[in-house]
Amino acid sequence: MADASLNLSLPLLQASQAQKHITQNEALLILDGLVQLAVLSRSQDTPPTDPGDGARYVIAGAGQGEWAGQGGKLARRHAGAWAFHTPRAGWLAWVVDEERLLLHDGEGWGDLPAAFGMLGVNATADATNRLAVRGPASLFDGGSGDHSLKVSKAATGNAAGVMFQSGYSGRAELGLLGSDDLQLKVSADGTEWVQAVTVDRANGHVGIGKAPGPVRLEVSGGIRGTSSTAVFLQLINSGTSGTQAWIGIPDWNRSAFYIYGSQVDIMSMYDTPTRSHRLFAGGSERIRIASGGEVGVGTTTPTARLHVAGPVRTGSYLKAALPSAASVGAGTLAYVSDAAGGAQFAYSDGSQWLKLRDGNPV
Incomplete structure (x- = not known):
């Protein structure tokens, strides 16, 4: 029969063992030292001068003094002496003086992974939706400073957007959708999409129902304004x-x-x-x-x-400059400055210009 457990090396009671309480108490003390592990520091390689029972440290470097040769291990103080435990992959330790949670990967202590393959918050993540959150709301808080949410894509032809769905079927999408211009698309069924608004990335020109043109706003279709007043x-x-x-x-x-x-x-x-x-x-x-x-x-x-209500003035013409009487039509008036018999009004009968004074040709 083994004399220690496989994972935490807890001493095991043996058949016909005398003073079993000593072995049992030692196992309980190890559990007390390792479960819900919180170490005071991981930056010391020398034992503190006056440690209290129950104090725990992750030994830095190779260790010195009573810690010599115990680098990377967990030092646990009990009854005026140090006990050492070799950590294993998956152990977690809260570092009090850094307020940081550490993970042992089988070789050394380090921070928790900076990246997870996928993460679900009250939901199941998958290969497509690497981050899944289920709940009535999500909050991204900048505290007392700024906060920005970034959605990036690899190239111009890719899409970077936010989709709004109804029953997991798309109804609207906003973002850089297949180009670097800002676009808003809508859909009645999640399959067929209509280009609603496009904003040109270079000049800010807006197109509604069409691509942006040379002016600030272009609309394909009618515009309606309604109001209970003006x-x-x-x-x-x-x-x-x-x-x-x-x-x-x-x-x-x-x-x-x-x-x-x-x-x-x-x-x-x-x-x-x-x-x-x-x-x-x-x-x-x-x-x-x-x-x-x-x-x-x-x-x-x-x-x-x-x-x-007042004088009426027509243009003044020389006879040679009069427009064709046929082209202007019958009844047209003109002032002819060099008409036969002196300057006077003339009218068109549809074929020639006649003097208003006597009806003869100008």
């Missing part, structure tokens, strides 16, 4: 002039669509109360297209197809 798009010149323009549907004057650069310069594409199109300048309405198609310049109540 809906508008604001365009701001951030230069020294500081001007800005608005395109929208304000609720204060119920315009269906309007553009303005200031509160007094407004182009109303359709005004609900008047059912007209209006153009403002300098704080006053300058042009109106009424609901019946009448155009007023300088008047808000046009009564003819073109109603001008």
Whole structure:
């Protein structure tokens, strides 16, 4: 029969052994020294001057004094003497003065492995999902400083992204997906994917439903804005002039669509109360297209197809420079500075220019 256990070398009771309690107590003392192992230090090669019973150390170097030749072993103090134990692969020891957990690999003491092949936290990791976490939330905390989460890929054609799933079926993916541009893709079934947003890595240009173009934002398809109050798009010149323009549907004057650069310069594409199109300048309405198609310049109540409140001026032509009467059509007016009989208005009858004064050719 063996006189010691195989793993911890605990002394074993022998048949017909006298004073069995001594052997049993020695085994218990070894267990007390090795189980839930915590050593005071691993940096000393010489015994402390006044060690207390129960003190444990991992001996540094080759050891000196009473520890000579015991380097790397566990020194355990009991009843004023040192006992030494040879550690084996898999033993763990907490080092008090370093607040560090050590692992013995069969040759020496060292830190726990810096890398694990896979790790599951309340979940089962596998060859694809090397890290698996199951629970309501995960926290990455930078404490009082910064914190960043990095996802890296080997080459441009690879993917580095974060996928969002429903029932383990992909619905959205964000990252560098087959290129070095930032992309957002969505899917209805986890199989067919739609490119939703792309951000060009070189200039920050954004494409929605398409690749980014030469401007900051390009959209493939319609754009809709909804609001319970005013809906508008604001365009701001951030230069020294500081001007800005608005395109929208304000609720204060119920315009269906309007553009303005200031509160007094407004182009109303359709005004609900008047059912007209209006153009403002300098704080006053300058042009109106009424609901019946009448155009007023300088008047808000046009009564003819073109109603001008003020003088009307046409371009001045020499006879040789007049456009073709056929091309401009019958009824077109022009001022001819060298017409026969003196400068005067002329009109086109669809084939030639005639003087307005007497109806003769210019």
